[in-house]
Amino acid sequence: MMGQLVQHYVLLSTVIFLIGAIGFLVRRNILVQLMSIELMLNAVNLALVAFNRQHQGNMNGHMFAFFVIAVAAAEAAVGLAILLAFYRLKASVNSDDADTLKH
Amino acid sequence: MSVGSLFFSVCALVALVGAVSTVAAKNPIRSAVGLLATIVAIAALFLKLAAQFLAAIQLIVYAGAVVVLFVFVIMLLGPDATTGERPARLRLSRWGGAVLLAAITGAALFVMRKGFGPLVPLGPVRADFGSTEAVGGLVFRGGLVPFEIATALLIVAVVGAIAVARSKPQPKKPRAEGHETRRLFAGPLHPRDAERPLPKESAR
Numbered sequence: 529m530m531g532q533l534v535q536h537y538v539l540l541s542t543v544i545f546l547i548g549a550i551g552f553l554v555r556r557n558i559l560v561q562l563m564s565i566e567l568m569l570n571a572v573n574l575a576l577v578a579f580n581r582q583h584q585g586n587m588n589g590h591m592f593a594f595f596v597i598a599v600a601a602a603e604a605a606v607g608l609a610i611l612l613a614f615y616r617l618k619a620s621v622n623s624d625d626a627d628t629l630k631h
Numbered sequence: 632m633s634v635g636s637l638f639f640s641v642c643a644l645v646a647l648v649g650a651v652s653t654v655a656a657k658n659p660i661r662s663a664v665g666l667l668a669t670i671v672a673i674a675a676l677f678l679k680l681a682a683q684f685l686a687a688i689q690l691i692v693y694a695g696a697v698v699v700l701f702v703f704v705i706m707l708l709g710p711d712a713t714t715g716e717r718p719a720r721l722r723l724s725r726w727g728g729a730v731l732l733a734a735i736t737g738a739a740l741f742v743m744r745k746g747f748g749p750l751v752p753l754g755p756v757r758a759d760f761g762s763t764e765a766v767g768g769l770v771f772r773g774g775l776v777p778f779e780i781a782t783a784l785l786i787v788a789v790v791g792a793i794a795v796a797r798s799k800p801q802p803k804k805p806r807a808e809g810h811e812t813r814r815l816f817a818g819p820l821h822p823r824d825a826e827r828p829l830p831k832e833s834a835r
Binding site: 621 | 761784
């Protein structure tokens with residue numbers, strides 16, 4: 529293995545993002561789906577920081593990752609609040625049960 | 632293998648194992664622990680990429696706040712946090728997911744070997760690259776408006792989360808009002824009598 533390449537980080541980021549995306553699609557537990565979203569956001573952050581490490585002209589990648597973290601925190605809070613309201617309504621955390629608009 | 636490569640390999644392995652266990656674990660608390668492992672490993676990779684500030688933020692916000700919030704919700708739900716998944720559909724989609732993962736990872740590997748230009752190792756890093764000072768200066772000079780919008784977003788998210796997650800107030804019991812004799816003559820004695828039709832004069 530020759531030194532550290534940005535490609536290694538991007539490959540790792542791709543795989544983590546895909547695991548998150550597949551988890552979001554496959555699992556039916558809303559908690560696990562929210563965690564999968566967090567995985568995807570983390571993977572994107574890793575790619576941003578890795579590219580910024582290669583091109584050091586400015587640090588916009590770090591700034592972007594900072595904002596992504598802020599938005600992810602807000603998203604987790606709102607998502608879990610909606611999950612609690614849904615649980616109160618249906619007594620379940622299965623996303624297949626969220627079919628009130630269907631009928 | 633150099634120390635840096637070894638560090639990267641260990642962190643990548645921990646991150647991947649954590650990600651897979653997040654997605655595959657039946658019990659959500661194990662998912663949360665897997666997410667925590669991935670987050671800590673990515674924070675270590677941030678350190679390796681000379682992003683000290685982001686590594687600290689990652690640990691504080693993700694490991695300290697988001698994962699703890701998840702664990703709180705799992706504890707609040709108790710045994711209901713685990714859902715029984717439907718096995719037949721799940722098996723099919725699991726295989727589909729594995730095939731998709733392999734295909735896109737293969738494509739990414741191919742692009743990495745062929746189409747990414749020459750493979751250049753990461754060079755030396757600037758002295759102040761990724762420090763709190765540098766990122767803070769950039770955020771407050773170049774990204775002040777997005778920063779303020781992000782603060783507003785966080786406030787709205789907190790208020791909205793409280794409003795959505797708060798339980799509805801219980802309906803109050805009808806309160807006894809006024810003096811007892813007044814209550815006797817003012818209307819029906821019992822709330823259920825208010826629904827009944829009044830007895831007719833001829834029926835007596």
